[in-house]
Amino acid sequence: MALSIISTVTKLDNSPLVMNILFVLLLFPTFQLLADELIEFQHNAGLQPAIPLTPNEKAWLKAHKEIKVAVKSGWMPIEFKLENERHRGIAVDYLTKVANLLRINVRVIDYNNTTNLAEVDLISGVTSSALITPNFQLLNQPYLIIPNAIYINHYTSEKSEANNLEELRNNKIAVFKTGSLPAKLRETYQDIELVDTNTADEAFEHLKRDKVKAYVGNELVVDYHVEYHRLNYVQKSGLSPFTSDVFMAVNANHPELASLMEIALRKIGQNNKEILDNWKISKNEMERLLKLALVGVLTVLIMLIARFYLLKRSIRIQDAENQQKIWHQANFDFLTQLPNRHLLQNRLQQAIARADRQSLKVGLLFIDLDNFKHVNDSAGHSVGDQLLKEAAERITRHIREEDTTARFGGDEFMVVLPDLEDLQGLEKICEKILNELVRPFLISKERFFVSASMGVTVYPDDGRNTEELMSFADQAMYEAKKQGKNRYQFFTESMQKESNNRLAIIKDLRHAIHKNELVLYYQPIVCLKTLKVLKAEALIRWNHPEKGLIGPNDFIYLAEESGLIHELGRWIFMQAITDLNAIHAQLGDAFQVSINVSPYQFSNTQHLLEMIEVLKAHNIAGKHICIEITERLLLEPTDEVIEIIQTFRETGIEFSIDDFGTGYSALPYLKKFNIDYVKIDKSFIQNLEFDNYDAILCEAIIQMAHKLGISLIAEGVEDNNQRKMLEEFECDFVQGFLFARPKPLQALIEYVKEHAT
Known part of the structure; x- marks a missing residue:
């Protein structure tokens, strides 16, 4: 309070009269501060602790009526002591609340270079990197997280020049x-040149003499310093993305005290608003102090100046609050209010540092929601946002208080689990989260279902820094998806090799599209009655300069993951149209080419609709193209998928369902979308024997499809026995090695000519 009066009034008037009044006002508090430095709990609140404790914790408190705490004397306003005065500050206010919660007295000891820490139970204020005493350990969570702010000399710099570190x-x-x-x-x-300083005074001297562009430091400490020393040339211009974390440290010989302090500080709360507000100069307090100090002394002119100052102060406070809001927005996700990617990395770094000190492990979970895109596309973004918020709450409910849940982006979350002693606890948390996320989500009276694929990495077993751990957790998550989703997967070294190989293939594939390394092969589709060939399926091959000819199964899925599928699909279609012109020139214009289109391509409407314009430009009728799609695309189609299929059908383009029988195999939607062909998957054809399950199912599919006016193509026909059975089932077309393997364009043309009669 004394500092507040001095800081406020002396800015307005440095006259001896005002200073004498202030001395009288401060005289009585000074006498009070000469008392013994003992923080006693309030006995009128009872003798029992105000929070629930275990028997061991109660026994420890009963045996220890007083704890000794080392408190610094020069760290305003966190903890400090002026001449002939007791220690005070934010840390002391926290200790006072701890004393009342635990019903224990706190003996304050001045913390300096000569302090015998062996006689100390607790250190009240330590930054995460400043603990060098081996017999003390930091508590798990800081009780203060203060932004590091940017300060400039506003006489020589504009505020707009240093709003953030990017501008510096x-x-x-x-x-x-x-x-x-x-x-x-x-x-x-x-590219920022740092000038290291030993004291804040040294930093401000550099700023005053224009030797540095700005000073970056703890916002709480520097703001107080600026006010106390009346550094009028200093102005706060913005916030950095970094924070200063203040912990308490407990003597390692008192693990019970560590547990009690964790409980008490959790009860008081991080950045306790009541305590912090006590160390801010509010607008109302300023008015009261000015009236108390200046009544009967200052003239009406001084009062007008005071009001002007208060207005300026109010604007500065509002600006500081806005800066605080900006800091929150920079570190927390707007939708879920969880820490974002930047704050996640900060928390992970803290957990790793603590793990190194205590020889413990840190777990990292990478959680991706399965089927979320479908919910978001079909039910709308508002439902998707609500599902993400509820998923965030479910994840947070099933982790420990010291753990951190963060939204990594989209439908991805990460969880940092510090201080792990074994992996069994980690596995239990994974199972709880999976079980919680698979439960239905009730949103707007509708039930929605998702699950989760989870990748798990452990420090220091899997990686030595945040980047490695996050990358490996991502790889493990993709492995969980590959194994069927709704599961968790620990990272292994083989995943890293596979990831490196995957990245190399994607890189090579990106160049292959432009280096003419891709080629189309064609597998004839034979009419089973006439054995004539009027159709062929276009199949892409990659002629890799080092690995030779690579089939689509080895790179199409990577093109889908990386987004290259759109560019690759466009190349396939353009090449197929060019080849179709050559086929028509030599075989006549009755020939049709089937082209596979990935479900991922339907997310880019513009690219697909460009195909129609390409057909018109080459003067090719739509009936000469058959688009092959998977049945999964039609089960719950989006409006965009329905619109694209309808537009294609209006041009005469036909549609075929590929790999029928491996998924839902529901015939009604085939009629709904006027599907022209169904391709029976080769897994059924290869096991065909008279009266076995596959034969009965195959015959049933053919008969039902014929009743719906749909033609059948059997894939993977490799022997005459399969052919004969398909003839008996009245299958329309066959495709397989029994008739022809996939061929380059000219070989296809020659094959068709040979089998024309």
Whole structure:
């Protein structure tokens, strides 16, 4: 309070009269501060702790009526002591609340270089990188997380020039050389030149003399410093993305005290608003202090000046609140209010540092919601957003208080689990999350279903830094999807090799499209009655310069994952149209080419509709093209899929369902979309024997499809026995090695000519 009065009034008037009044006002509090530094709990609240405790914790408190706490004397406003005064500050306010919660007295000891820490139970204020005492360990969570703010000399710089660190690139900035901030700045902003300082006064002197563009430091500490020393040339211009975390540290000989402090601080809360507000100069308090100090002394002119100052102060406070809001928006996800990717990395780094000190492990979960895209596309983004919010709440409910759930992006979440002693607890958490997410989501009176694929990595077993752990967790998550979804998968070294191979293939494939390494082969589709060939399926091959000819099964799925499928699909269609012109020139214009289109391509309407314009440009009728799609695409189609299919059909393009029988095999939707052909999957054909299950099912599919006016194509026909059975079932077309393998264009033309009669 005394500092607040001095800081406020002396800005307005430095006259001896005002200073004498202030001395009298501060005289009585000074006498009070000479008392013994003992924080006693309020006895009128009862003798029992105000929070639930275990028997061991109660026994420890009963045996220890007082704890000794080392408190620094020069870290305003967190913990400090002026001449002939008791320690005070935010840390002391926290200790006072702890004393009342635990019903225990707190003995404050001045913390300096001569302090015998062996006699100390607790250190009240330590940054995560400043604990060098081996007999003490940090509590799991900081009780203060303060943004590091940017300060400029507004006499020589404009505020707009330094709103954030990006605008300070290629400039000098001053930083306090101890702590973790300089290392973070050097790692993230290598083109900013750091000027290390030993004290805040040294940093402000650099700023005043224009030796640095800005000073970056703890917002709470620097704001108080600026007010106390009346540094009028200093102005806060913005916030950095980094924070200063303040912990308490407990003597390792008192694990019960560590547990009690964790419980008490959790009860008080991180960045307790009541405590922090006590160390801010509010608008109302300013008015009261000015009236108290200046009544009967200051003239009406001074009062007008005071009002003007209050208005300016109010604007500055509002600006600081806006900056705080900006910091929150930069570190938390707007939709779920979970930490975002940036804050996640910060928390993961903290967990790794603590794990190194305590020889424990850190778990990292990468969670991806299965089937979320379908829900989002079919039910709308508002339902998708609500599902994401509820999924975030479900995940958070099933982890520990010290764990961190973050939204990584889209339908992806990450969970940091520090201080793991074994993997069994980690597996139980994974199972709980999976079981929780598979339960139906009730949104707007409708039930929606998703599941989760989860990748798991462990520090230090799997990686040595945040980037490796996050990358490996991502790889493990994709492996969980590959194995069937709704499961968790721990990272293994083989996944890393597979990932590197996958990335290499994607890189080569990107170049292959433009280096003429791709080629189309064609497999004839034979009419079973006449044995004539009037159709062929276009099948892509990749003529890799080092690996030779690569089939589509080895790279199409990677093109889908990486988004290259759109560019690759366009190349296939353009090449097929060019080849079709050559086929018609030599075989007549009755020939049709089937082209496979991935479900992923239907997400880009423009690319697909360009096919119609290509047909018109080459003067090719739509009936000469058959689009092969999977049945999954039609089960719950989006409006865009329905529109594209209708537009294609209006041009005469035909449709075929590929690999029928491997999925839902529902015939009604085939009629709904006027499907022309159904291709029976080769897995049924290869097992054909008279009166076995596959034969009965195959015959039933053919008969039902014929009644719906749909023609049948049997894939994978490799022997005469299969052919004879398909003839008996009255199958329309066959395709397989018994008749012809996939061939280059000219070989196809020659094959068709040979079998024309």
